[in-house]
Amino acid sequence: MTTTELWCDRCGEPATDGAHPGCASARQLEPPRYCHRCRRRMKVQVLPVGWSAVCVEHGEIEG
Amino acid sequence: MPEILDQARTQVLGDGVGLDQAGVLAVLNLPDEHLPAALQLAHDVRMRWCGPEVEVEGIVSLKTGGCPEDCHFCSQSGLFTSPVRSVWLDIPSLVEAAKQTAKTGATEFCIVAAVRGPDARLMKQMREGVAAIKAEVDIQVAASLGMLSQEQVDDLVDMGVHRYNHNLETCRSYFPNVVTTHSWEERWETLRMVRDSGMEVCCGGILGLGETVEQRAEFAAQLAELNPHEVPLNFLNPRPGTPLGDRPVVEGKDALRAIAAFRLAMPRTILRYAGGREITLGDLGTRDGLLGGINAVIVGNYLTTLGRPATADLDLLDELKMPVKALSATL
Ligand code: SF4
Ligand SMILES: [Zn+2]
Numbered sequence: 394m395t396t397t398e399l400w401c402d403r404c405g406e407p408a409t410d411g412a413h414p415g416c417a418s419a420r421q422l423e424p425p426r427y428c429h430r431c432r433r434r435m436k437v438q439v440l441p442v443g444w445s446a447v448c449v450e451h452g453e454i455e456g
Numbered sequence: 457m458p459e460i461l462d463q464a465r466t467q468v469l470g471d472g473v474g475l476d477q478a479g480v481l482a483v484l485n486l487p488d489e490h491l492p493a494a495l496q497l498a499h500d501v502r503m504r505w506c507g508p509e510v511e512v513e514g515i516v517s518l519k520t521g522g523c524p525e526d527c528h529f530c531s532q533s534g535l536f537t538s539p540v541r542s543v544w545l546d547i548p549s550l551v552e553a554a555k556q557t558a559k560t561g562a563t564e565f566c567i568v569a570a571v572r573g574p575d576a577r578l579m580k581q582m583r584e585g586v587a588a589i590k591a592e593v594d595i596q597v598a599a600s601l602g603m604l605s606q607e608q609v610d611d612l613v614d615m616g617v618h619r620y621n622h623n624l625e626t627c628r629s630y631f632p633n634v635v636t637t638h639s640w641e642e643r644w645e646t647l648r649m650v651r652d653s654g655m656e657v658c659c660g661g662i663l664g665l666g667e668t669v670e671q672r673a674e675f676a677a678q679l680a681e682l683n684p685h686e687v688p689l690n691f692l693n694p695r696p697g698t699p700l701g702d703r704p705v706v707e708g709k710d711a712l713r714a715i716a717a718f719r720l721a722m723p724r725t726i727l728r729y730a731g732g733r734e735i736t737l738g739d740l741g742t743r744d745g746l747l748g749g750i751n752a753v754i755v756g757n758y759l760t761t762l763g764r765p766a767t768a769d770l771d772l773l774d775e776l777k778m779p780v781k782a783l784s785a786t787l
Protein backbone atom coordinates (compact mmCIF):
# COMPACT_ATOMS: atom_id res chain seq x y z
CA MET A 394 0.00 0.00 0.00
CA THR A 395 1.41 3.39 -0.98
CA THR A 396 1.07 6.50 1.10
CA THR A 397 -1.58 7.93 -1.27
CA GLU A 398 -4.01 5.08 -0.44
CA LEU A 399 -6.10 6.81 2.16
CA TRP A 400 -9.35 4.94 1.60
CA CYS A 401 -10.23 1.30 0.97
CA ASP A 402 -11.26 1.02 -2.68
CA ARG A 403 -13.88 -1.63 -1.86
CA CYS A 404 -15.74 -0.36 1.23
CA GLY A 405 -14.75 3.31 1.20
CA GLU A 406 -13.64 3.27 4.86
CA PRO A 407 -10.25 4.63 6.01
CA ALA A 408 -7.37 2.46 4.81
CA THR A 409 -4.91 4.20 7.07
CA ASP A 410 -5.88 2.41 10.30
CA GLY A 411 -4.97 -1.09 9.16
CA ALA A 412 -5.62 -3.67 6.47
CA HIS A 413 -9.10 -4.79 5.37
CA PRO A 414 -8.54 -8.53 4.85
CA GLY A 415 -12.20 -9.19 3.91
CA CYS A 416 -12.10 -6.43 1.31
CA ALA A 417 -8.73 -7.55 -0.03
CA SER A 418 -9.98 -11.07 -0.62
CA ALA A 419 -13.30 -9.89 -2.10
CA ARG A 420 -11.40 -7.59 -4.46
CA GLN A 421 -9.98 -10.62 -6.27
CA LEU A 422 -13.44 -11.04 -7.80
CA GLU A 423 -14.59 -7.42 -7.79
CA PRO A 424 -13.41 -4.16 -9.34
CA PRO A 425 -12.73 -1.19 -7.05
CA ARG A 426 -15.73 1.00 -6.20
CA TYR A 427 -14.19 3.93 -4.29
CA CYS A 428 -11.31 6.16 -5.24
CA HIS A 429 -8.56 5.31 -2.78
CA ARG A 430 -7.33 8.90 -2.82
CA CYS A 431 -10.54 10.85 -2.21
CA ARG A 432 -13.23 8.25 -1.30
CA ARG A 433 -15.53 9.33 -4.16
CA ARG A 434 -17.61 6.54 -5.65
CA MET A 435 -16.19 5.82 -9.09
CA LYS A 436 -18.00 5.09 -12.35
CA VAL A 437 -17.01 1.50 -12.98
CA GLN A 438 -17.44 -0.43 -16.22
CA VAL A 439 -16.82 -4.16 -16.05
CA LEU A 440 -15.95 -5.75 -19.41
CA PRO A 441 -15.67 -9.44 -20.37
CA VAL A 442 -11.92 -8.96 -19.97
CA GLY A 443 -10.90 -6.30 -17.44
CA TRP A 444 -12.60 -3.22 -16.04
CA SER A 445 -12.20 0.54 -15.92
CA ALA A 446 -13.02 2.94 -13.10
CA VAL A 447 -13.24 6.73 -13.26
CA CYS A 448 -12.97 9.22 -10.41
CA VAL A 449 -14.12 12.69 -11.47
CA GLU A 450 -11.19 14.18 -9.59
CA HIS A 451 -8.40 11.64 -10.10
CA GLY A 452 -9.10 10.18 -13.51
CA GLU A 453 -9.31 6.65 -14.87
CA ILE A 454 -7.70 3.43 -13.72
CA GLU A 455 -7.92 0.05 -15.41
CA GLY A 456 -7.48 -3.54 -14.39
CA MET B 457 -29.54 -46.69 -4.98
CA PRO B 458 -32.32 -44.38 -3.68
CA GLU B 459 -35.68 -44.95 -5.32
CA ILE B 460 -35.79 -41.47 -6.86
CA LEU B 461 -32.58 -42.14 -8.79
CA ASP B 462 -33.92 -45.46 -10.05
CA GLN B 463 -37.04 -43.69 -11.19
CA ALA B 464 -35.00 -40.93 -12.84
CA ARG B 465 -32.85 -43.47 -14.65
CA THR B 466 -35.88 -44.92 -16.40
CA GLN B 467 -37.93 -41.78 -16.82
CA VAL B 468 -35.34 -39.05 -17.49
CA LEU B 469 -32.36 -40.90 -18.91
CA GLY B 470 -34.42 -43.51 -20.71
CA ASP B 471 -37.43 -41.56 -21.90
CA GLY B 472 -36.28 -37.94 -21.74
CA VAL B 473 -39.13 -36.95 -19.43
CA GLY B 474 -38.09 -34.58 -16.64
CA LEU B 475 -38.82 -35.13 -12.96
CA ASP B 476 -41.81 -33.32 -11.48
CA GLN B 477 -41.69 -31.09 -8.40
CA ALA B 478 -41.88 -34.01 -5.95
CA GLY B 479 -39.10 -35.81 -7.78
CA VAL B 480 -36.89 -32.71 -7.79
CA LEU B 481 -37.50 -32.29 -4.06
CA ALA B 482 -36.45 -35.90 -3.44
CA VAL B 483 -33.17 -35.23 -5.27
CA LEU B 484 -32.60 -31.98 -3.36
CA ASN B 485 -33.08 -33.95 -0.13
CA LEU B 486 -30.67 -36.78 -0.99
CA PRO B 487 -28.07 -37.38 1.71
CA ASP B 488 -24.45 -36.54 0.87
CA GLU B 489 -23.53 -40.19 0.30
CA HIS B 490 -25.86 -40.35 -2.71
CA LEU B 491 -24.76 -37.03 -4.24
CA PRO B 492 -22.08 -38.61 -6.50
CA ALA B 493 -24.67 -41.01 -7.94
CA ALA B 494 -27.11 -38.14 -8.55
CA LEU B 495 -24.42 -36.09 -10.31
CA GLN B 496 -23.37 -39.07 -12.43
CA LEU B 497 -26.96 -39.69 -13.50
CA ALA B 498 -27.48 -35.99 -14.29
CA HIS B 499 -24.28 -36.09 -16.36
CA ASP B 500 -25.51 -39.18 -18.24
CA VAL B 501 -28.81 -37.40 -18.93
CA ARG B 502 -27.00 -34.34 -20.24
CA MET B 503 -24.74 -36.47 -22.47
CA ARG B 504 -27.67 -38.45 -23.84
CA TRP B 505 -30.13 -35.60 -24.44
CA CYS B 506 -27.78 -32.66 -25.11
CA GLY B 507 -24.43 -34.18 -26.06
CA PRO B 508 -20.88 -33.41 -24.95
CA GLU B 509 -20.66 -29.85 -26.33
CA VAL B 510 -20.52 -26.92 -23.96
CA GLU B 511 -21.99 -23.58 -24.98
CA VAL B 512 -19.71 -20.69 -24.09
CA GLU B 513 -21.04 -17.18 -23.60
CA GLY B 514 -19.76 -13.78 -22.64
CA ILE B 515 -21.90 -11.01 -21.16
CA VAL B 516 -21.53 -7.28 -20.88
CA SER B 517 -23.41 -4.50 -19.16
CA LEU B 518 -24.58 -1.85 -21.62
CA LYS B 519 -26.21 0.21 -18.89
CA THR B 520 -25.05 -0.36 -15.33
CA GLY B 521 -26.70 0.67 -12.06
CA GLY B 522 -29.45 3.13 -11.23
CA CYS B 523 -32.27 0.63 -11.78
CA PRO B 524 -35.65 1.70 -10.33
CA GLU B 525 -36.54 -1.88 -9.29
CA ASP B 526 -35.79 -3.39 -5.87
CA CYS B 527 -34.59 -6.96 -6.49
CA HIS B 528 -33.08 -7.56 -3.06
CA PHE B 529 -29.97 -9.36 -4.33
CA CYS B 530 -29.00 -6.74 -6.88
CA SER B 531 -26.22 -4.18 -6.50
CA GLN B 532 -27.58 -2.29 -9.51
CA SER B 533 -30.81 -1.19 -7.89
CA GLY B 534 -30.83 2.57 -7.35
CA LEU B 535 -32.92 2.04 -4.21
CA PHE B 536 -30.15 0.60 -2.03
CA THR B 537 -26.91 2.09 -0.72
CA SER B 538 -24.82 -0.09 -3.00
CA PRO B 539 -21.60 1.55 -4.24
CA VAL B 540 -22.41 0.71 -7.89
CA ARG B 541 -22.86 3.93 -9.88
CA SER B 542 -24.83 4.39 -13.07
CA VAL B 543 -22.76 4.17 -16.27
CA TRP B 544 -23.38 3.54 -20.00
CA LEU B 545 -21.08 1.67 -22.34
CA ASP B 546 -20.40 3.35 -25.71
CA ILE B 547 -20.80 1.42 -28.96
CA PRO B 548 -17.11 1.10 -29.88
CA SER B 549 -16.47 -0.42 -26.44
CA LEU B 550 -19.47 -2.73 -26.86
CA VAL B 551 -18.08 -3.99 -30.17
CA GLU B 552 -14.67 -4.44 -28.56
CA ALA B 553 -16.27 -6.49 -25.76
CA ALA B 554 -17.96 -8.69 -28.38
CA LYS B 555 -14.59 -9.18 -30.09
CA GLN B 556 -12.91 -10.15 -26.82
CA THR B 557 -15.71 -12.62 -26.19
CA ALA B 558 -15.51 -14.16 -29.67
CA LYS B 559 -11.76 -14.64 -29.20
CA THR B 560 -12.44 -17.12 -26.40
CA GLY B 561 -14.39 -19.30 -28.84
CA ALA B 562 -17.71 -18.19 -27.35
CA THR B 563 -20.73 -18.35 -29.66
CA GLU B 564 -22.99 -16.17 -27.54
CA PHE B 565 -22.69 -12.54 -26.54
CA CYS B 566 -25.39 -11.21 -24.24
CA ILE B 567 -25.99 -7.48 -23.88
CA VAL B 568 -27.52 -6.61 -20.52
CA ALA B 569 -29.07 -3.42 -19.15
CA ALA B 570 -30.09 -2.65 -15.56
CA VAL B 571 -33.58 -1.35 -16.26
CA ARG B 572 -37.20 -2.22 -15.49
CA GLY B 573 -37.68 -2.30 -19.24
CA PRO B 574 -36.09 -0.50 -22.19
CA ASP B 575 -36.88 3.13 -23.06
CA ALA B 576 -36.41 4.71 -26.49
CA ARG B 577 -32.78 5.62 -25.76
CA LEU B 578 -31.88 2.06 -24.83
CA MET B 579 -33.67 0.58 -27.85
CA LYS B 580 -31.79 3.01 -30.11
CA GLN B 581 -28.48 2.07 -28.47
CA MET B 582 -29.37 -1.61 -28.96
CA ARG B 583 -30.22 -1.14 -32.63
CA GLU B 584 -26.92 0.61 -33.31
CA GLY B 585 -24.92 -1.71 -31.09
CA VAL B 586 -26.30 -4.96 -32.50
CA ALA B 587 -25.79 -3.74 -36.07
CA ALA B 588 -22.20 -2.71 -35.29
CA ILE B 589 -21.45 -6.10 -33.71
CA LYS B 590 -23.01 -8.03 -36.58
CA ALA B 591 -20.93 -6.03 -39.07
CA GLU B 592 -17.66 -6.87 -37.36
CA VAL B 593 -17.92 -9.96 -35.17
CA ASP B 594 -18.92 -13.54 -35.85
CA ILE B 595 -21.07 -14.21 -32.79
CA GLN B 596 -24.73 -14.63 -31.90
CA VAL B 597 -26.26 -11.72 -30.03
CA ALA B 598 -28.59 -12.17 -27.07
CA ALA B 599 -30.12 -9.49 -24.87
CA SER B 600 -31.41 -8.98 -21.34
CA LEU B 601 -33.22 -5.68 -20.96
CA GLY B 602 -35.96 -6.36 -18.44
CA MET B 603 -39.66 -6.41 -19.16
CA LEU B 604 -40.70 -5.79 -22.76
CA SER B 605 -43.73 -4.56 -24.66
CA GLN B 606 -44.87 -6.51 -27.71
CA GLU B 607 -43.48 -3.74 -29.91
CA GLN B 608 -40.06 -4.05 -28.27
CA VAL B 609 -40.12 -7.82 -28.69
CA ASP B 610 -40.78 -7.32 -32.39
CA ASP B 611 -37.99 -4.72 -32.61
CA LEU B 612 -35.46 -7.06 -31.05
CA VAL B 613 -36.41 -9.83 -33.49
CA ASP B 614 -35.97 -7.33 -36.29
CA MET B 615 -32.50 -6.38 -35.04
CA GLY B 616 -31.46 -10.03 -35.17
CA VAL B 617 -31.32 -10.70 -31.43
CA HIS B 618 -31.72 -14.47 -31.36
CA ARG B 619 -32.18 -15.13 -27.65
CA TYR B 620 -33.68 -13.13 -24.82
CA ASN B 621 -32.80 -13.54 -21.17
CA HIS B 622 -35.34 -12.71 -18.51
CA ASN B 623 -34.90 -14.55 -15.24
CA LEU B 624 -37.82 -15.46 -13.02
CA GLU B 625 -35.11 -15.39 -10.30
CA THR B 626 -36.97 -17.61 -7.84
CA CYS B 627 -40.22 -19.56 -7.51
CA ARG B 628 -43.57 -17.86 -7.66
CA SER B 629 -44.34 -18.33 -3.95
CA TYR B 630 -41.07 -16.75 -2.79
CA PHE B 631 -40.80 -13.96 -5.37
CA PRO B 632 -42.65 -11.29 -3.31
CA ASN B 633 -39.99 -11.71 -0.60
CA VAL B 634 -37.30 -10.78 -3.10
CA VAL B 635 -38.92 -8.17 -5.37
CA THR B 636 -41.77 -5.78 -4.54
CA THR B 637 -41.68 -3.35 -7.48
CA HIS B 638 -43.01 -5.83 -10.03
CA SER B 639 -44.55 -9.29 -10.00
CA TRP B 640 -43.53 -12.78 -11.05
CA GLU B 641 -46.53 -12.75 -13.37
CA GLU B 642 -45.25 -9.63 -15.15
CA ARG B 643 -41.99 -11.43 -15.79
CA TRP B 644 -43.87 -14.47 -17.03
CA GLU B 645 -45.81 -12.27 -19.48
CA THR B 646 -42.57 -10.99 -21.06
CA LEU B 647 -41.33 -14.57 -21.34
CA ARG B 648 -44.55 -15.60 -23.06
CA MET B 649 -44.20 -12.82 -25.64
CA VAL B 650 -40.55 -13.70 -26.24
CA ARG B 651 -41.39 -17.36 -26.79
CA ASP B 652 -44.24 -16.52 -29.16
CA SER B 653 -41.90 -14.27 -31.17
CA GLY B 654 -39.62 -17.16 -32.07
CA MET B 655 -36.65 -15.82 -30.09
CA GLU B 656 -35.03 -18.42 -27.87
CA VAL B 657 -36.07 -18.08 -24.24
CA CYS B 658 -33.33 -17.90 -21.62
CA CYS B 659 -34.72 -17.98 -18.11
CA GLY B 660 -33.18 -18.96 -14.82
CA GLY B 661 -32.57 -17.51 -11.43
CA ILE B 662 -30.54 -17.35 -8.27
CA LEU B 663 -30.31 -19.93 -5.52
CA GLY B 664 -29.61 -18.89 -1.96
CA LEU B 665 -32.04 -15.98 -1.67
CA GLY B 666 -33.53 -17.50 1.48
CA GLU B 667 -35.92 -19.85 -0.29
CA THR B 668 -36.61 -23.25 1.26
CA VAL B 669 -35.62 -26.52 -0.37
CA GLU B 670 -39.31 -27.01 -1.20
CA GLN B 671 -39.30 -23.64 -2.96
CA ARG B 672 -36.20 -24.61 -4.91
CA ALA B 673 -38.12 -27.65 -6.16
CA GLU B 674 -41.11 -25.42 -6.95
CA PHE B 675 -38.82 -23.17 -8.98
CA ALA B 676 -37.39 -26.08 -10.99
CA ALA B 677 -40.91 -27.28 -11.77
CA GLN B 678 -42.02 -23.80 -12.86
CA LEU B 679 -39.00 -23.45 -15.13
CA ALA B 680 -39.70 -26.90 -16.58
CA GLU B 681 -43.25 -25.76 -17.35
CA LEU B 682 -41.87 -22.73 -19.20
CA ASN B 683 -39.44 -25.07 -21.00
CA PRO B 684 -36.74 -22.49 -21.78
CA HIS B 685 -34.02 -23.08 -24.33
CA GLU B 686 -31.51 -22.09 -21.66
CA VAL B 687 -31.50 -21.91 -17.86
CA PRO B 688 -28.73 -19.84 -16.27
CA LEU B 689 -28.14 -20.93 -12.69
CA ASN B 690 -26.72 -18.32 -10.34
CA PHE B 691 -25.73 -18.72 -6.71
CA LEU B 692 -26.14 -15.67 -4.52
CA ASN B 693 -23.00 -13.60 -4.22
CA PRO B 694 -24.12 -11.31 -1.36
CA ARG B 695 -23.54 -7.72 -2.43
CA PRO B 696 -22.66 -4.95 0.04
CA GLY B 697 -25.52 -2.53 0.63
CA THR B 698 -28.28 -4.81 -0.68
CA PRO B 699 -30.99 -6.29 1.59
CA LEU B 700 -29.44 -9.74 1.02
CA GLY B 701 -25.90 -8.47 1.56
CA ASP B 702 -25.46 -10.45 4.78
CA ARG B 703 -26.90 -13.78 3.63
CA PRO B 704 -24.60 -16.80 3.72
CA VAL B 705 -23.47 -18.27 0.43
CA VAL B 706 -25.00 -21.58 -0.70
CA GLU B 707 -23.12 -24.66 0.55
CA GLY B 708 -21.15 -26.32 -2.24
CA LYS B 709 -22.94 -29.64 -1.82
CA ASP B 710 -26.37 -27.99 -1.88
CA ALA B 711 -25.37 -26.19 -5.07
CA LEU B 712 -24.32 -29.49 -6.66
CA ARG B 713 -27.56 -31.17 -5.53
CA ALA B 714 -29.45 -28.32 -7.20
CA ILE B 715 -27.46 -28.68 -10.43
CA ALA B 716 -28.28 -32.40 -10.60
CA ALA B 717 -31.94 -31.81 -9.69
CA PHE B 718 -32.43 -29.02 -12.27
CA ARG B 719 -30.86 -31.21 -14.95
CA LEU B 720 -33.15 -34.09 -14.01
CA ALA B 721 -36.13 -31.72 -14.25
CA MET B 722 -35.05 -30.40 -17.66
CA PRO B 723 -33.11 -33.04 -19.59
CA ARG B 724 -32.81 -31.07 -22.84
CA THR B 725 -32.20 -27.49 -21.70
CA ILE B 726 -28.91 -25.64 -21.87
CA LEU B 727 -28.05 -25.48 -18.16
CA ARG B 728 -25.54 -22.70 -17.69
CA TYR B 729 -23.19 -21.81 -14.89
CA ALA B 730 -23.76 -18.10 -14.30
CA GLY B 731 -22.75 -15.90 -11.37
CA GLY B 732 -21.58 -16.96 -7.95
CA ARG B 733 -20.00 -20.29 -8.81
CA GLU B 734 -16.52 -19.05 -7.99
CA ILE B 735 -17.39 -18.42 -4.34
CA THR B 736 -19.95 -21.19 -3.89
CA LEU B 737 -18.13 -24.02 -5.65
CA GLY B 738 -14.52 -23.00 -6.19
CA ASP B 739 -12.40 -24.82 -8.76
CA LEU B 740 -13.16 -28.35 -7.57
CA GLY B 741 -16.91 -27.79 -7.41
CA THR B 742 -16.90 -26.13 -10.83
CA ARG B 743 -15.53 -29.36 -12.26
CA ASP B 744 -18.08 -31.46 -10.34
CA GLY B 745 -20.94 -29.39 -11.78
CA LEU B 746 -19.64 -29.78 -15.32
CA LEU B 747 -19.67 -33.52 -14.66
CA GLY B 748 -23.10 -33.27 -13.03
CA GLY B 749 -25.46 -31.74 -15.56
CA ILE B 750 -24.05 -28.32 -16.51
CA ASN B 751 -23.44 -27.89 -20.25
CA ALA B 752 -22.81 -24.16 -20.65
CA VAL B 753 -20.68 -21.49 -19.02
CA ILE B 754 -20.34 -17.74 -18.87
CA VAL B 755 -16.67 -17.02 -19.33
CA GLY B 756 -14.78 -13.93 -18.23
CA ASN B 757 -16.31 -11.24 -16.08
CA TYR B 758 -19.92 -10.67 -15.08
CA LEU B 759 -21.84 -7.40 -15.02
CA THR B 760 -20.50 -5.82 -11.84
CA THR B 761 -18.22 -8.55 -10.52
CA LEU B 762 -15.28 -10.46 -11.97
CA GLY B 763 -15.11 -14.12 -12.99
CA ARG B 764 -12.09 -16.30 -13.30
CA PRO B 765 -10.05 -15.91 -16.52
CA ALA B 766 -11.72 -17.49 -19.57
CA THR B 767 -8.61 -19.62 -20.08
CA ALA B 768 -9.17 -21.37 -16.73
CA ASP B 769 -12.59 -22.58 -17.90
CA LEU B 770 -11.46 -23.41 -21.42
CA ASP B 771 -8.52 -25.44 -20.09
CA LEU B 772 -10.90 -27.33 -17.81
CA LEU B 773 -13.27 -28.11 -20.70
CA ASP B 774 -10.32 -29.33 -22.69
CA GLU B 775 -9.21 -31.56 -19.84
CA LEU B 776 -12.75 -32.95 -19.47
CA LYS B 777 -12.83 -33.59 -23.23
CA MET B 778 -15.92 -31.44 -23.63
CA PRO B 779 -15.79 -29.60 -26.96
CA VAL B 780 -16.86 -25.97 -27.09
CA LYS B 781 -20.00 -25.73 -29.22
CA ALA B 782 -19.09 -24.22 -32.60
CA LEU B 783 -20.96 -21.32 -34.18
CA SER B 784 -21.90 -23.50 -37.15
CA ALA B 785 -23.67 -25.88 -34.76
CA THR B 786 -25.85 -23.09 -33.38
CA LEU B 787 -27.11 -21.65 -36.66
S1 SF4 C 1 -34.58 -5.33 -12.53
FE1 SF4 C 1 -32.54 -6.22 -12.91
S2 SF4 C 1 -31.07 -4.52 -12.67
FE2 SF4 C 1 -33.02 -3.86 -11.79
S3 SF4 C 1 -32.83 -4.30 -9.59
FE3 SF4 C 1 -33.83 -6.08 -10.56
S4 SF4 C 1 -32.15 -7.49 -11.10
FE4 SF4 C 1 -31.23 -5.47 -10.66
ZN1 LIG D 1 -12.48 -2.14 3.05
Ligand SMILES: [Zn+2]
Nearest residue numbers: 428431448451
Ligand atom coordinates in the same frame (compact mmCIF):
# COMPACT_ATOMS: atom_id res chain seq x y z
ZN1 LIG E 1 -10.52 10.44 -6.47
